[in-house]
Amino acid sequence: MAATVVLASAFVVWVVWLAFKRCRSPDSALPLPPGPKPEFLLGNLRQLPVENAGEVFREMSKEYGDVMYMKVPGKSPIIILSSLIAAQDLLEKRSAIYSDRPRFALFELFGFKTATTLLPYGKQLMKHRQMHNAFLSKQTCLEHQSMQAMEAQNLVRNLLGSPPEDYEIYMNRFAISIITQILLGHQVHSKDDEFVKLSQTVMAAVVQSGPPGGTIIDLLPFLQKFPYWLPGMQPAQIAYHWQPVVCHMHDILLSTARDKQAAGTAVPSYVPHFLEAMQDQAGKLSAEDEIDIKSSAVAMFSAGEVTTWGLVSTFVLAMLLHPACQKQARDELDAVLGKGSIPTFQDRPHLPYLECIYEEVFRWAPTAPLGLPHRVTEEDIYRGMRIPAGSTVIANLSAMMHDEQFYHQPTKFIPERYLPAPKGHGEPRFVAKFGFGRRVCTGQYLAENSVWIAMATLLASCEIDFAVDNAGNHIIPKFAMDHGVTSHPKPYKCVIRPRKE
Numbered sequence: 001m002a003a004t005v006v007l008a009s010a011f012v013v014w015v016v017w018l019a020f021k022r023c024r025s026p027d028s029a030l031p032l033p034p035g036p037k038p039e040f041l042l043g044n045l046r047q048l049p050v051e052n053a054g055e056v057f058r059e060m061s062k063e064y065g066d067v068m069y070m071k072v073p074g075k076s077p078i079i080i081l082s083s084l085i086a087a088q089d090l091l092e093k094r095s096a097i098y099s100d101r102p103r104f105a106l107f108e109l110f111g112f113k114t115a116t117t118l119l120p121y122g123k124q125l126m127k128h129r130q131m132h133n134a135f136l137s138k139q140t141c142l143e144h145q146s147m148q149a150m151e152a153q154n155l156v157r158n159l160l161g162s163p164p165e166d167y168e169i170y171m172n173r174f175a176i177s178i179i180t181q182i183l184l185g186h187q188v189h190s191k192d193d194e195f196v197k198l199s200q201t202v203m204a205a206v207v208q209s210g211p212p213g214g215t216i217i218d219l220l221p222f223l224q225k226f227p228y229w230l231p232g233m234q235p236a237q238i239a240y241h242w243q244p245v246v247c248h249m250h251d252i253l254l255s256t257a258r259d260k261q262a263a264g265t266a267v268p269s270y271v272p273h274f275l276e277a278m279q280d281q282a283g284k285l286s287a288e289d290e291i292d293i294k295s296s297a298v299a300m301f302s303a304g305e306v307t308t309w310g311l312v313s314t315f316v317l318a319m320l321l322h323p324a325c326q327k328q329a330r331d332e333l334d335a336v337l338g339k340g341s342i343p344t345f346q347d348r349p350h351l352p353y354l355e356c357i358y359e360e361v362f363r364w365a366p367t368a369p370l371g372l373p374h375r376v377t378e379e380d381i382y383r384g385m386r387i388p389a390g391s392t393v394i395a396n397l398s399a400m401m402h403d404e405q406f407y408h409q410p411t412k413f414i415p416e417r418y419l420p421a422p423k424g425h426g427e428p429r430f431v432a433k434f435g436f437g438r439r440v441c442t443g444q445y446l447a448e449n450s451v452w453i454a455m456a457t458l459l460a461s462c463e464i465d466f467a468v469d470n471a472g473n474h475i476i477p478k479f480a481m482d483h484g485v486t487s488h489p490k491p492y493k494c495v496i497r498p499r500k501e
């Protein structure tokens, strides 16, 4: 009898508690954000774009609005933000709950589980970000400027001394050499450099494995436990095959630093610094610290290289397709610096038109069109809509950068748009090129300086011109981007030659 009373009371308490909880969160009755109608069993699976997702989502947002909802059965909801204001409201003003990352099952299989970019929000992420900040803060980046300027001059020398088919190699090398100097004090001198080769191999494998976060393994992570030879498991096969190379990429950063330390040739740089700073009195490094040094360094390497390379290549394409802009920027450089001078970072505030080109290259063809997805850890309400806990939140930077409300003819390359009237349209610089809130890019100051000095040095020293076909006609490339982990111009032909006197 007593037991029945206890059970009945417990039941009543439970019912009351549930009712109380419902009363406390009446918002669960609120509508979800609008989105395309889900299909039976598949949800929105077939509406998720596999190519050029930024533009496809932008088109969809015209119908469903700047906060859009999609759902694939068995997966967390996806919220796509297409306006700067919505992204700032959520990812910045409410960053306490919007700073986690969703799982990237395939990248984990590759061996990137502890890379800064993919870490969940928490202590380990904070540690990585602090480590990055010690070498990449705005202030510390001033110390890297002379190295970046030297790399920009090397870039020009390499481009002028090589056939057009090698241009991309040297733009890539420019980006890698800057990162390896910060990580290890290692300057890239040849095409056969181990870091260049590693980076190219790993990138090719990642691209080959399918759309980032959108492969069958990401959609159905339990498939990781299935044999990889089964039909449809190709992404897992690729990741598994390249796992040792990714592992080597982590190890080589540490072993190179240790070798240099042993030989007394280590120069002040990221990996040697943390190897020393984190070891105990007996010279030992904890397993945890070792993982953090390796994986924060690999994150810098992989996040910093393709993005910077992509932007330099986009700049060259933009100058090729817009010779009048190229000329105007060069005239400005000549007027401010005098012809034949090499620009320095001190010249930057005096080159407003070049600044417009810099802004427009980022906006015109975003290198990270969807940024990196965030994850919201608690249920939230925004503009009367319910954002479920655990949703993946995608900031569609491409849609924001091409928002017709702020940018007229948004897909056109028009650097003047930022100049005040009457010369321009007084359009705003896009402030979220590097993402949002507590997950904002840790390499933004380094990247800004790399891209700017590459642009300024190239314009001051070279002319970027159309290649010609056998009949002597200009080959005019179409503007088109490849969309992989990041976006990169599709291969295009051009000729880079020294400036005419």
Ligand code: HEM
Pocket (backbone or CB within 6 Å): 116, 117, 118, 119, 129, 136, 179, 299, 300, 301, 303, 304, 305, 307, 308, 311, 367, 368, 371, 372, 373, 374, 433, 434, 435, 436, 437, 438, 439, 440, 441, 442, 443, 444, 446, 447, 448, 451
């Ligand atoms: C022009 C080049 C670059 C662009 C456009 C770019 C853009 C971005 C964007 C949009 C994000 C996502 C931010 C978010 O989640 O809201 C990001 C994250 C990140 N970037 Fe960059 N980035 C560039 C260069 C670099 C460089 C040079 C480094 C390092 C040397 C770097 C390291 C990182 C890291 C580690 C993250 C992840 C931060 C985290 O998850 O907390 N990036 N970047």
